[in-house]
Amino acid sequence: MTAKKVNASPKNAVFATCLADTLRPQVVEATCNLVKHCSADNLTPILPSEQTCCGQPLYNSGDRNGAIKQAMRVIDLFGEFDAIVVPSGSCAGMLKWHYPSLLQDTPYAQKAKIFKEKIWELTEFLAKFLTKLSAKKPLAIKSALTWHDSCSCLRENNSESCARALLKRRGFTLRESTNREVCCGFGGKFSIRHSAISTSMADDKIKSLQASGASIVAGADLGCLLHLAGRARRRALPLSFFHIAELLVEQINNSKSEKGSPASSVKSQTKTSKQTLVPIGA
Amino acid sequence: MPLLSLSFFSSSQGFRQKSVAALANPTLRAALDKAGTGFLNARKKAFDEIENSSSIKARAQQARTRAIDNMAELLLLFERNAQAKGIHVHWAETAEQACAIIIDLCRGKKRIIKGKSMVSEEINLNEALLKNGAEVTETDLGEYIIQLANETPSHIIAPAVHKTRAQIDALFRYHHENIEEAKVADNNPKAQRTSVLLVEEARQKIRDKFLQAEVGITGANMLIATRGAGLLLTNEGNGDLSAIMPQRHIMLAGIEKIIADDGDAAAVLRVLGRSASGQSLGNYMSLYGAQPLQDNGKDLHKDLHKDLHFVLLDNGRSKMHSSAWREMLRCIRCGACLNHCPVYTSVGGHAYGWVYSGPMGKVLTPLLAETSKQTSAQELPHASSFCGRCVEVCPVGIPLTSLMRKLRERDFEKPLQPRGLKTRLACAVMRLLFAHPRLYRFVIACFLRVLKLLARGRGHISYLPTITAWTDTRDLPINRSARSAIASIRTSYPR
Ligand code: SF4
Numbered sequence: 001m002t003a004k005k006v007n008a009s010p011k012n013a014v015f016a017t018c019l020a021d022t023l024r025p026q027v028v029e030a031t032c033n034l035v036k037h038c039s040a041d042n043l044t045p046i047l048p049s050e051q052t053c054c055g056q057p058l059y060n061s062g063d064r065n066g067a068i069k070q071a072m073r074v075i076d077l078f079g080e081f082d083a084i085v086v087p088s089g090s091c092a093g094m095l096k097w098h099y100p101s102l103l104q105d106t107p108y109a110q111k112a113k114i115f116k117e118k119i120w121e122l123t124e125f126l127a128k129f130l131t132k133l134s135a136k137k138p139l140a141i142k143s144a145l146t147w148h149d150s151c152s153c154l155r156e157n158n159s160e161s162c163a164r165a166l167l168k169r170r171g172f173t174l175r176e177s178t179n180r181e182v183c184c185g186f187g188g189k190f191s192i193r194h195s196a197i198s199t200s201m202a203d204d205k206i207k208s209l210q211a212s213g214a215s216i217v218a219g220a221d222l223g224c225l226l227h228l229a230g231r232a233r234r235r236a237l238p239l240s241f242f243h244i245a246e247l248l249v250e251q252i253n254n255s256k257s258e259k260g261s262p263a264s265s266v267k268s269q270t271k272t273s274k275q276t277l278v279p280i281g282a
Numbered sequence: 283m284p285l286l287s288l289s290f291f292s293s294s295q296g297f298r299q300k301s302v303a304a305l306a307n308p309t310l311r312a313a314l315d316k317a318g319t320g321f322l323n324a325r326k327k328a329f330d331e332i333e334n335s336s337s338i339k340a341r342a343q344q345a346r347t348r349a350i351d352n353m354a355e356l357l358l359l360f361e362r363n364a365q366a367k368g369i370h371v372h373w374a375e376t377a378e379q380a381c382a383i384i385i386d387l388c389r390g391k392k393r394i395i396k397g398k399s400m401v402s403e404e405i406n407l408n409e410a411l412l413k414n415g416a417e418v419t420e421t422d423l424g425e426y427i428i429q430l431a432n433e434t435p436s437h438i439i440a441p442a443v444h445k446t447r448a449q450i451d452a453l454f455r456y457h458h459e460n461i462e463e464a465k466v467a468d469n470n471p472k473a474q475r476t477s478v479l480l481v482e483e484a485r486q487k488i489r490d491k492f493l494q495a496e497v498g499i500t501g502a503n504m505l506i507a508t509r510g511a512g513l514l515l516t517n518e519g520n521g522d523l524s525a526i527m528p529q530r531h532i533m534l535a536g537i538e539k540i541i542a543d544d545g546d547a548a549a550v551l552r553v554l555g556r557s558a559s560g561q562s563l564g565n566y567m568s569l570y571g572a573q574p575l576q577d578n579g580k581d582l583h584k585d586l587h588k589d590l591h592f593v594l595l596d597n598g599r600s601k602m603h604s605s606a607w608r609e610m611l612r613c614i615r616c617g618a619c620l621n622h623c624p625v626y627t628s629v630g631g632h633a634y635g636w637v638y639s640g641p642m643g644k645v646l647t648p649l650l651a652e653t654s655k656q657t658s659a660q661e662l663p664h665a666s667s668f669c670g671r672c673v674e675v676c677p678v679g680i681p682l683t684s685l686m687r688k689l690r691e692r693d694f695e696k697p698l699q700p701r702g703l704k705t706r707l708a709c710a711v712m713r714l715l716f717a718h719p720r721l722y723r724f725v726i727a728c729f730l731r732v733l734k735l736l737a738r739g740r741g742h743i744s745y746l747p748t749i750t751a752w753t754d755t756r757d758l759p760i761n762r763s764a765r766s767a768i769a770s771i772r773t774s775y776p777r
Contacts, residue, residue, distance in 0.1 A: 025766060049719070061708065155674055199755040233742055234755065281760075
């Protein structure tokens with residue numbers, strides 16, 4: 001990959017993703033804080049309030065024209081930034097790999113090519129720029145955890161080594177599961193349209209995750225995590241699920257040695273950030 | 283219309299119902315589990331062993347692309363070269379035509395043996411032959427098993443992969459009455475026999491058929507244009523016995539099996555066995571039609587008295603050639619995409635309703651079946667999480683998920699049918715909300731409040747009326763704060 005510059009005073013933005021924005025705002029908040037932490041002058045990234053969704057649900061439903069319109073809207077809204085950080089492999093893959101092909105026969109073809117170069121899947125971004133954290137800071141999670149590879153991180157963004165490097169560098173104990181390259185069965189509308197198969201795939205995945213011996217699962221895609229956590233919870237299994245942003249940001253929050261004044265850090269108006277880490281669905 | 287070939291599409295039971303039934307069948311799950319890992323490990327090892335596996339795949343893809351790009355010319359070249367050697371070439375546009383040609387070639391001959399051929403399954407050849415009073419014996423072990431069980435193949439490479447050894451044992455006991463008791467394990471008729479004993483028993487049964495057969499029908503892995511010859515790869519040697527023992531040999535193949543020359547054929551061979559079963563090559567590889575049968579009208583093989591007929595089937599392929607799905611014609615039927623598909627390995631091949639299953643079936647079946655009124659095939663491209671593993675393992679680089687998505691797009695553009703209503707409605711709502719971010723925010727805010735109410739203090743809900751397909755098997759984690767990130771984070775876009 002060509003090195004992208006995120007120096008001086010770049011304009012960074014966070015693409016919240018519709019799932020994280022709606023069902024797990026902690027992930028968006030954590031992403032903003034981590035990006036801020038990574039920027040040279042502690043600049044808060046922009047979180048455009050007009051953002052909605054990357055358009056993947058339309059794209060995968062066969063509504064190509066709907067997806068094209070949405071892609072154009074997203075490019076219009078985010079095009080001016082230098083780096084766009086996405087806390088989801090799947091949405092990052094959509095923005096990065098699918099937009100150029102969707103828009104190739106439209107007036108946005110060139111814009112899509114430029115846009116593609118600015119997209120960072122979160123773990124990819126952090127692996128490169130999250131250098132200020134020292135491994136000595138207290139860990140949010142002390143016990144071993146296992147990593148869930150999403151298909152998009154694995155096969156579209158090729159960023160599976162980033163998350164592992166990040167977690168290890170921060171001192172987390174990582175235990176690998178089996179069948180890492182097998183899909184968990186989420187697949188967006190597939191999880192509803194073919195719910196029985198999707199659920200069976202979740203069970204297979206949970207079995208593999210449990211084989212790691214760890215009871216905490218971290219991932220970079222909220223879709224997979226909601227699906228797996230929802231299934232594990234229904235089966236009353238002792239597994240907890242977290243997005244990697246939530247785990248890493250705790251290290252920033254836990255350390256008050258940094259200079260950043262509390263007032264300038266990205267904080268939600270709700271009290272969630274003060275609470276201890278709550279697993280997805282708990 | 284190739285309705286005959288689609289007769290085992292059951293319109294009453296679509297993929298969804300069949301997949302649910304398959305998931306609830308523990309014997310099937312056990313059989314699939316057992317077979318699954320074997321294939322994967324073997325393939326991985328076979329490609330890990332060679333240094334330049336990616337360039338080998340690229341070369342194979344190039345060979346197949348060349349074949350498909352020049353399909354018409356190469357087929358004509360093939361025909362000319364074959365005919366010059368006294369080999370007959372028959373063209374069949376539809377399944378019915380192919381069946382009729384073969385029935386004609388079998389006229390006056392009763393005993394027919396077959397090597398494995400998925401195209402013969404595609405055109406439902408056995409049924410057509412049986413109707414005409416012929417006696418047909420499948421000689422590939424897997425095909426033989428499913429013929430006894432009166433089933434259809436559930437895998438293009440391993441047709442009986444859905445059967446456990448215990449089931450095969452029971453099937454043989456039922457059908458093989460005169461097998462010597464000594465062959466039944468250790469004088470204990472109840473004990474389950476080993477695979478070796480089962481194979482030996484089938485071999486005995488099939489051997490007689492080889493000796494008596496009047497016509498042999500096999501498939502072809504490739505049709506080499508510059509030679510006018512068909513290439514056949516098998517592991518059991520049954521294909522060669524089927525070809526050699528009877529006087530007449532019929533090679534049945536789809537027209538996309540064409541390949542330019544020996545060099546391109548070799549390029550495909552390098553990936554075919556490795557992708558299919560982890561073998562560098564199949565156990566037996568033969569060329570049929572490589573040697574001339576006649577010279578200037580003189581019969582060169584009088585003593586053998588052989589004749590060879592190629593039956594080349596279109597059945598929707600030339601239509602695919604000029605469509606957005608042309609790349610699918612590159613497929614070399616290796617089965618790797620099936621073995622690596624988490625949907626296939628969960629439900630098995632029968633749920634797909636036709637001979638082609640797994641990712642390649644999700645593309646091929648709706649296209650080849652499109653002239654029929656069958657609607658069950660249309661669900662197939664939707665039954666994918668788009669995990670992309672099939673694309674990763676396909677040795678000839680077919681973008682299977684993109685092709686499936688294109689089929690979804692074709693479905694979406696069709697005039698509104700009741701089946702597509704839900705999707706259309708969902709997309710219309712999404713389009714509206716995405717175009718109006720403030721409306722979107724409002725709807726999300728309401729939705730989150732409703733979820734919070736339904737959760738009654740918990741972090742998840744167990745029943746949501748509109749998406750019971752989710753909550754029937756999974757809890758839905760909710761957002762306890764009931765505020766979206768955008769709504770709650772102060773640093774919002776300065777516009
Ligand atoms: S689509 Fe590719 S992987 Fe699947 S059977 Fe065909 S060649 Fe093999």
